[in-house]
Amino acid sequence: DIQLTQSPSSLSASVGGRVTITCRASQSINNYLNWYQQTPGKAPNLLIYAASSLQSGVPSRFSGSRSGTDFTLTISSLQPEDFATYFCQQSYSTPWTFGQGTKVEIK
Amino acid sequence: EVQLVESGGGLVQPGGSLRLSCATSGFTFSNYNMNWVRQAPGKGLEWVSYISSDSSNIYYADSVKGRFTISRDNAKNSLFLQMDSLRAEDTAVYYCARSLMIVVVSFDYWGQGTPVTVSS
Numbered sequence: 114d115i116q117l118t119q120s121p122s123s124l125s126a127s128v129g130g131r132v133t134i135t136c137r138a139s140q141s142i143n144n145y146l147n148w149y150q151q152t153p154g155k156a157p158n159l160l161i162y163a164a165s166s167l168q169s170g171v172p173s174r175f176s177g178s179r180s181g182t183d184f185t186l187t188i189s190s191l192q193p194e195d196f197a198t199y200f201c202q203q204s205y206s207t208p209w210t211f212g213q214g215t216k217v218e219i220k
Numbered sequence: 221e222v223q224l225v226e227s228g229g230g231l232v233q234p235g236g237s238l239r240l241s242c243a244t245s246g247f248t249f250s251n252y253n254m255n256w257v258r259q260a261p262g263k264g265l266e267w268v269s270y271i272s273s274d275s276s277n278i279y280y281a282d283s284v285k286g287r288f289t290i291s292r293d294n295a296k297n298s299l300f301l302q303m304d305s306l307r308a309e310d311t312a313v314y315y316c317a318r319s320l321m322i323v324v325v326s327f328d329y330w331g332q333g334t335p336v337t338v339s340s
Binding site: 144145146147149155156157158159162163166168200202204207208209210211212213214 | 264265266267270279281282315320322323324325326327328330331332333
């Protein structure tokens with residue numbers, strides 16, 4: 114199975130600040146990497162697919178990039194509604210797997 | 221508006237069975253592949269099972285293979301998960317999720333989830 118390791122597991126940031134979350138795959142997965150946001154008690158919401166494509170309706174302050182097997186989710190200017198947990202997910206091969214999550218908290 | 225609504229969760233004893241349902245609306249269900257994804261309390265997400273639009277391809281996570289069965293009824297716009305031989309480690313919120321296939325597979329719409337508790 115392909116393992117995805119997210120870092121950090123949690124972080125504190127201020128409104129307006131810039132946030133970067135990393136997801137490292139255990140093997141090459143090309144661009145088969147998606148990002149989701151989940152707020153407490155809610156279902157996950159797709160933010161980014163294919164490493165860097167913004168899902169329809171998602172604000173442009175969210176962006177994704179790839180360097181080899183390292184993937185990055187960036188929030189350029191954190192808004193109050195962005196405090197949530199973020200998960201990466203690979204769809205290169207089954208079983209499709211998720212990272213363990215990164216919780217973004219208010220500083 | 222795309223909607224996915226799960227039902228059928230609840231409390232069940234170890235070794236018991238449950239059948240989850242996901243009623244969908246707002247899109248042409250028969251054109252989309254579907255999935256079940258679960259989340260144990262306070263934990264991360266785990267993909268459970270996939271079924272193609274015409275039921276010709278089905279995949280399972282190793283943790284549920286041989287115990288869970290995914291199915292769908294395109295005439296009723298519904299997805300199902302038959303869960304047998306349930307274990308404590310199957311305790312989770314179960315989400316149905318639609319597959320979006322643009323370049324890669326992702327999960328673009330999710331239901332609100334139905335909780336399953338396996339306990340004596």
